[in-house]
Amino acid sequence: AGDAEAGKGKAAICAACHGADGKTLIPGYPNLNGQNEQYLVYALKAYKNKERNGGNAMLMQAQAAMLSDTDIDNLAAYFSQM
Template identity: 45%
Template sequence: DDQFEIGKEKAKVCMTCHGENGISSIESYPNLRGQKMTYLITSLKSYQSRERSGGLAVLMHQQADALSEQDMEDISYYYSTLGSDNSN
């Protein structure tokens, strides 16, 4: 569907760390494949607002800062759908 394709395009920047398929290659980085959409949006907003800090969170601060609310929804839709029957 449209949002999946749009999200996939916007998620290209995420793939370096979180994997092409949403399974990260590094133990410190979470897998995003099939994660809950609402949780993903909340997490991105928490990085943007600095309510998540410490450790590697700083890596996500700059990423989240670059995202609009619509970007966050599209990217979260993409990852929540990835691996389900609605993705291809």
Template identity: 60%
Template sequence: MNLKVLVSAIVMTALPFAAHAAGDAAAGKAKSVACASCHGADGKAPIPTYPNLAGQNPKYIELALKAYKTGQRTGGQAAIMTGMAAPLSDADIANLAAYYASLK
């Protein structure tokens, strides 16, 4: 097997694990209290119009929260989410993403 192919295969296999390691799930759990009323304490939204976050791809959560924070994401619940995301630091966002990704 070609060395480049082998290295690429190893890196691609490790990427999903690296995404989970980016944030601190315990810190994310503590920060998620503000999210629970809409997204549920367990990441499963009690209201059908709000998305479930449990088991979501952490990179998606990070990108979505950053887009809300900067006003790049509009429509739907953007007005609410922009206000919720505005005070979050990059570390807070990574921690929330790690927490919700860890839920099943």
């Protein structure tokens, strides 16, 4: 599993849309708080690998492209323990 503390350090950008508490500020965007850790890793990698397309996916592809696999593990650990 990832390092939630390290994830917290990377989460500022995410919080802009998903909320500092992981509860989305923007309807149509998912809440992340308490989400399943492995699912968050899977979803971020799906965006990173451009397996998710259409609509909002374009924005998330750009975000995920900036993340290393370690960042992804740490962010998943951070939001899942919220």
